[in-house]
Amino acid sequence: MDYEAVIGLEIHAQLLTASKLFCGCSTRFGDPPNHNTCPICLGMPGVLPVLNRKAVEFALRMAVALHCRTNPFCRFARKNYFYPDLPKGYQISQYELPLAEGGYIDIEVDQTKKRIGITRVHLEEDAGKLLHEGLTESDSKSYIDFNRCGIPLIEIVSEPEIRTSEEAYEYLTQLKTILQYLEICSGNMEEGSLRCDANISIRPAGSSEFMTKTELKNMNTFRGVQRALDYEIKRQAEVVEKGGAIERETRLWDASQQVTIPMRGKEEEHDYRYFPEPDLVPLVTDESWVEEVAHTLPELPTAKRDRFIREYEIPKYDAEILTQSSPLADYYEQCVGYCHNSKAASNWIMVEILRKLKEDNIDIEQCPLSPRALAELISLIDKGTISGKIAKEVFEDMYQSQRSASEIVQEKGLVQITDQEEIRRVVSQVVESNPKQLEQYRRGQTRVFGFFMGQVMKATQGKANPQLVNKILKEILDSS
């Protein structure tokens, strides 16, 4: 039988505030353990949490970007459970009346557009970090670092409208890009600043029933999410095919074995006994605040991509790559601003710059070549000063030495030879010193044209203007 999957994703994104959600402790990553804690985030009796305004603003940005309707009146709730990473015994989260509800993201898989609904976006605090390995008594003890405790998170819950692992991957990628464009989350899954859990069930294709679902956790990369879902779809189908029943359970993705395994040991009851957080007053996000946020929202990835296609007349494929990150898109636009050749700028960035960045494992922000420097190189080609081939060589040099294109071209004497007389002289010489090939050409073996072309370029160290060489070579060969 054919099955289709019903997938909902729950994403937690750490907000890039300087201080925690309810106290002034630093959110810095990588500090020594338990360095950034205070009575509030440790849950000492009698303390009062006070809400970080910036965290609310960041969450609102996401809510607006996802086309959600914000709840003008919302409140915080306590989610009660016992776990060693939660010193208070409850997490301050939102339950009824979350910050925002009912939004969507448009994704595209195999040229088909699809809208995935967003159920809700709410604010909550992170828990501490548990270390089970690598410390003196790790064989008998688990270690707790509370630095992460109280760092602001937004939880973004999708509707169960995702049907394939590719759609899930696309949804997640889009969400990450939006978070990064909004500058509210680093989007780094490996470091845990973006986390993704999935709910998944399968059903006969075309059915509208909802079957028993499993919850997947511990997926630490974007591809990991996709692979875990693929595995789980196959596993559930096999269970059903054998006449078995899917158990409602939490399963962990084991990246080393590429399987999902049932989570054991933490069979705690999911009875969170939510109730309104008495220590925090309601949060009122009135229309003017939401409007202000909407006004200051940057251009989002999809809008930018569409504008690039329209304004710069580049293919959709190019526009998609160039708008993958906001700094990369800025780099491109600046470069075009200087060289006025949008297609060439796109090619150079997509092929050469991105290759270099990948080799050096750095981001566009750390690129040693400024958009202006790259634009100068492109202009030198456009003006005919250097050939495209020489430009590649100049590019390598520029990238290493950070000198300007014209400086390198001058110093190395790479200026393209466009002097027809000089080219004619070289061509004649090449033709004369290769009588055998000339004979072949005369007998109609025009393939040797390429050989002559190569010899001329070699004799001029690639500096001769190829169009001129082509023209002159043809003239000379045909009249010889």
Next chain:
Amino acid sequence: MAITIKEVEYIARLANLEFSPEEKERFTHQLSQIIDYMGQLQQLDTEGVEPTSHIIPVSNVFREDRVRPSLPREESIKNAPDKGEGFVKVPKFLET
């Protein structure tokens, strides 16, 4: 009696607490009294009354996003019964 001993045991488990049989007995009785009283309140007509989570008409109390000094680590983990290498230690448990 609105509450059974099973429910007291369940709540105790959620709260990570252990009780003696006598305590369970006592709490069953006491919690039942509280629940019974809630039952009495429930009889009131609250039609048209908004549920109240806060009684003072205050909203939007914020702090600016500024880092303030945290506790010295010795202080923050001082009360932990077991600690080492800057961490709080608990008996080993694994998520898998």
